[in-house]
Amino acid sequence: MGGRHSLELALPGASIGAVAGAMAGGLTLLAGQPTGMAALAALALAVPLGLFGGLYGMLLGHGVFRPGTFGPVGLYWMAAFPVSRLAQEILAPTGGLAEGVPAFLAYQAMIALGFAIGFLWLHERFMPHWLVRRAGDNPLAQDLLGTYLRFARVVEKRKSARKGARR
Amino acid sequence: MPIRKLPDAPPSVHILGPTVFLVALGVGMGESYMWPRLVLLFGPEIRWLFLIGVTLQAVVMLEMARYAMATGESIFSGAARVFKPLMWFFFIVAIAVYIWPGHLSAGAAAFEEITGIPWVVTAVAGLVLVGVVFTLAKVIYNLLENVLSLLIGALVLGTAVVAAMVGSWSDVVTTISGMFSFGYLPPEAMSAAWFPVIVGACAFAGPSGMQQMWYTLHLRDSGAGMGVHLPKVRGLRHAGEEEEMPSRGFMFDTSDPAEMAKWKGWRRWVTFDALLLFWGITMLVTISFTVIAQSAVRQNPAVRTAIQGDDREVALSAMADAVSSAGSSVLGVVFLGFIALIGLNATLGLFDSFSRGQADMSFHFVPGAKKLGMSKLYGIFLWGVILFGILILLFGPADGPSGILDTLAFLSTFAMGAYCVTLLLVNNRMLPKPIRPKWWTNVIIGFGAVFYLGMLFYSLFAYGVVVG
Numbered sequence: 001m002g003g004r005h006s007l008e009l010a011l012p013g014a015s016i017g018a019v020a021g022a023m024a025g026g027l028t029l030l031a032g033q034p035t036g037m038a039a040l041a042a043l044a045l046a047v048p049l050g051l052f053g054g055l056y057g058m059l060l061g062h063g064v065f066r067p068g069t070f071g072p073v074g075l076y077w078m079a080a081f082p083v084s085r086l087a088q089e090i091l092a093p094t095g096g097l098a099e100g101v102p103a104f105l106a107y108q109a110m111i112a113l114g115f116a117i118g119f120l121w122l123h124e125r126f127m128p129h130w131l132v133r134r135a136g137d138n139p140l141a142q143d144l145l146g147t148y149l150r151f152a153r154v155v156e157k158r159k160s161a162r163k164g165a166r167r
Numbered sequence: 168m169p170i171r172k173l174p175d176a177p178p179s180v181h182i183l184g185p186t187v188f189l190v191a192l193g194v195g196m197g198e199s200y201m202w203p204r205l206v207l208l209f210g211p212e213i214r215w216l217f218l219i220g221v222t223l224q225a226v227v228m229l230e231m232a233r234y235a236m237a238t239g240e241s242i243f244s245g246a247a248r249v250f251k252p253l254m255w256f257f258f259i260v261a262i263a264v265y266i267w268p269g270h271l272s273a274g275a276a277a278f279e280e281i282t283g284i285p286w287v288v289t290a291v292a293g294l295v296l297v298g299v300v301f302t303l304a305k306v307i308y309n310l311l312e313n314v315l316s317l318l319i320g321a322l323v324l325g326t327a328v329v330a331a332m333v334g335s336w337s338d339v340v341t342t343i344s345g346m347f348s349f350g351y352l353p354p355e356a357m358s359a360a361w362f363p364v365i366v367g368a369c370a371f372a373g374p375s376g377m378q379q380m381w382y383t384l385h386l387r388d389s390g391a392g393m394g395v396h397l398p399k400v401r402g403l404r405h406a407g408e409e410e411e412m413p414s415r416g417f418m419f420d421t422s423d424p425a426e427m428a429k430w431k432g433w434r435r436w437v438t439f440d441a442l443l444l445f446w447g448i449t450m451l452v453t454i455s456f457t458v459i460a461q462s463a464v465r466q467n468p469a470v471r472t473a474i475q476g477d478d479r480e481v482a483l484s485a486m487a488d489a490v491s492s493a494g495s496s497v498l499g500v501v502f503l504g505f506i507a508l509i510g511l512n513a514t515l516g517l518f519d520s521f522s523r524g525q526a527d528m529s530f531h532f533v534p535g536a537k538k539l540g541m542s543k544l545y546g547i548f549l550w551g552v553i554l555f556g557i558l559i560l561l562f563g564p565a566d567g568p569s570g571i572l573d574t575l576a577f578l579s580t581f582a583m584g585a586y587c588v589t590l591l592l593v594n595n596r597m598l599p600k601p602i603r604p605k606w607w608t609n610v611i612i613g614f615g616a617v618f619y620l621g622m623l624f625y626s627l628f629a630y631g632v633v634v635g
Contacts, residue, residue, distance in 0.1 A: 020324045070443055085331055094332065103336035110339060114451035117443070118323030125316055147432045 005140045009061040010054030012126040016119055017053025018036045021046030021084070041092035048084035052077075053119065057127070067124070067147055074116045080111035168238060173419035177433030190319055190448050198453040199509055200273075200483060203460035204474050205368055208361075212343025216365065217453065218346040220372025223618065225446045226611045227379050230586030230604060232437040235383035236392025237430075237602055240416035242383045242586070243528050245593035251532070253589060257582065258528050261377055263581050266416040267522045268294070268556035273483070274510010277503040280484055291557050293511070297518050298553045310390070311519055315512060322508050323448060328457045329502070334458035339547050342457050358631035366580065366622045373449050380586055381520035386529055392433050393417050400523060400545050421601040429600060459502065480483050521622045522548040565578060577623065584620035587612050 022042050056076060059065055065072050082105045089096050089104070097104050128148050134141040205213050215616075234245050247254040271293065275286035305311040356365060374382070387394035419426045464470050473485030483506055487499040526544035529536045529558050536544060590612050595602050604612075 016324075020328055023325060024329065070378040070439075081331070096332070096335075099336055107334065107339055108331055111327050111334075113447075114323060114327040114455070115331075117447060117451070118320050118325075118327060121316065121323065122320035125313075125320065126208075 004045055005138045006058045006061060007054075007139055008134050009144065010057040011121055012130050013057035013060075013119075014050045014054030016122050016126070018046045018050030020115070020119075021049035023036050037092065041088065041094070044088040044091040045084060049081075052080035052084060053123075055080075060127075061144050066145075067127070070117070070120060073120050074113050077112040077116035077119065078109045081115050082108035102166075120145070168416055168418040170420055171393065171396050171417040173393060173426050173428055173429045173433070179267050186438060187374070190445060194319075194322070194449055194452050194509060194512070197368060197373070197375065198449060199456045199506060201371055202453050203362075203457045204482065205365065206342070206345070206457050207460055207464055207471055207474050209356055209553055211341045211457070212351040213345060213353075213356070213365075214290040214342065214345040214457075215349045215351060215419065216369055217372050219618070220369045221446060221449050223611065223615045224379065224449075225372035226381065227587065227590065227607065227615060228374075228445055229381050229437060230594060230608060231383050231610055232386055232391070232441075233434075233602070233604060234590075234593050234598065235386045235394065236433050237439065237598055238416035238418060239384075239387055239389065239393035239397045241527050242380045242593065243524065244416065245421045245597055246589045247528075247595055249589070249592045253585075254528060254532065256585065257377065258525065260578050260582050261521060264376055264582070265517065266552055266555055268560055271514055271556075271560075274507045274514065277487075277506035277510065280487065280503050281500055281507070287560055288509065290560055293514060294454035294518075294556050294560075297515060298550055301522075301549055311515065316381065316545050318508060318512055319448070322505060322512070323451065326452055326505060329505075330455035330458050330594045333460075333462045334455070335472045338461050339454065341515065342454050342461070362462075362630055363626045366626045367576065369622060370580040370583060370619065373445070375404055375442050375583070377524065377586070378516075378520065379583075384520070386587045388523075391421060391437070392430075398541075400526070400542055418599070427601065433449065436440060487522045515529045518549060518552060521552060522546075577627075580619055580623045584585070584616050584618075584623065587616035587619065591616075 022045075056065065056073070060067065065076075085096070085108045086101070086105065090096075128145070131141045131148065133147040134147045136142075202214070202217055231242055234240070234242055238245070243257060244255050246257065268290065271290040274284065275289040275293065277285065278289050279286040300310070355361060370376075386392070387397055388399050393416060419430070421427060421430075460470075460474070464474075467485075470485045474482045483503070487502045522545050525548045526541055527550075529542050529544050530539075541548075591609060595609065
């Protein structure tokens with residue numbers, strides 16, 4: 001049961017990762033290459049990015065990450081993004097490894113920081129909506145929603161201060 | 168100003184906020200076209216100027232936020248407190264520079280490349296859509312923050328992934344190490360043909376023209392700092408529900424340590440926004456586009472010739488073609504898609520910001536305008552600029568009459584130098600001592616004024632050309 005609850009939290013992150021990966025995978029549709037190869041390239045990036053995206057959501061639910069903070073997420077993707085790209089290059093090579101594996105990984109780790117900003121940005125948009133839907137049946141979602149609500153309450157306090165001030 | 172309580176700052180460093188507007192406006196042609204072009208022409212060493220430009224803009228952003236968060240007033244109201252004609256100068260510059268719909272053309276032209284739909288049709292449809300959406304929205308800020316967040320999230324993720332696929336370590340090393348070649352200016356850059364282009368690119372590193380000033384209005388509408396005590400702008404359809412806008416801002420008690428602690432929290436919040444979101448995303452997008460351009464030239468050296476030319480659309484489609492031949496035809500479409508996306512972001516942001524700024528100044532300083540209310544004034548300026556834009560797109564020169572193009576480019580860059588001076592005056596004279604800027608911040612903003620105005624006038628007097 002606990003496993004299912006954790007998995008539910010993984011959905012928004014997994015979707016963002018998978019869509020980003022599929023989009024990029026689509027780019028490797030080399031002219032004249034069979035569709036099967038293109039699908040493999042898309043899948044080879046979408047699956048690891050989706051897995052890591054989902055794992056982030058689960059870790060968030062278990063309190064390893066705090067909602068909305070960038071530092072730890074940046075570090076997380078600096079490890080996860082290069083690994084995902086390496087997996088893709090091994091399964092469906094696009095010539096990225098021409099400069100050697102260390103240079104490839106270093107470059108991907110740098111780009112990962114940008115990826116992390118985009119990922120977190122979208123995750124913060126989707127996750128609260130998903131939690132509101134799942135909180136009824138899922139205690140983990142309810143806890144995490146509580147964290148988001150504490151933030152929302154501060155915003156609410158600011159709003160009521162606004163109304164009070166006008167009275 | 169009346170004293171009110173400062174609200175609590177958000178408890179954690181939270182990623183969503185009004186910076187999304189500045190990013191949407193700022194990440195534009197400068198990042199996706201002008202700087203990659205300069206790198207291809209003069210080498211990556213030219214990027215030290217970009218580093219200075221964007222870092223300067225991050226400090227300007229922090230200082231704009233200082234006044235807006237401390238008082239809930241826009242920087243325009245601050246300028247009027249110092250010297251009213253200064254505010255009218257910005258009012259007139261905004262109309263002169265931003266009423267022309269030329270900024271729509273790059274995005275719409277990229278869309279034409281992908282779909283074949285003529286760009287004028289897309290541009291006019293886009294204008295009407297923007298007007299209708301902003302008219303129907305209950306609270307415009309909330310709608311726009313949501314839409315822009317999704318678009319920018321997609322842009323950032325997509326750009327990162329594309330750069331990861333087409334770039335290499337050596338590209339990024341030269342791009343980044345070039346940022347620290349301070350003082351590098353090759354002889355050919357110091358010419359009547361290219362120096363004005365460099366001045367223009369510096370002005371377009373990050374938000375250009377009056378975009379930073381409009382950011383103070385978005386801060387207020389997002390309820391940051393003392394902005395919480397002021398009502399939000401509503402769409403025309405909901406203008407009747409508008410709460411009464413006070414005629415001045417508020418100040419908190421700076422002698423109360425508890426209030427000062429909250430103020431520090433707000434400064435941390437906006438510093439995070441300035442450094443990570445604004446500086447980080449602007450850098451990421453430019454580095455990515457530069458890497459894409461470099462790999463495009465490697466694949467097809469003819470791109471260099473196309474990019475050297477003055478025609479932006481030709482250069483962009485040459486880059487897209489080269490990117491296509493490097494990877495796939497899909498990649499070229501994605502590249503153009505990003506250009507269209509950047510154009511859409513800028514259009515949404517610009518129309519809203521322009522109307523917001525003009526409505527704010529009119530409301531407070533045009534006699535009788537208060538009777539209409541802020542939301543109606545916003546609607547009037549919004550539809551005014553949209554209808555004028557449609558007429559110009561159909562019958563006139565989109566960028567503005569060719570005779571005044573130089574003047575418009577001059578005014579846009581001049582406004583940036585002018586707002587640095589305004590910031591210095593407003594923050595150091597209008598704010599209570601405990602929350603005034605530190606001396607080193609003043610030095611940086613002073614340097615900004617010299618940087619923008621100095622380059623502008625040097626270009627004008629040494630080469631007789633304004634901005635390229």
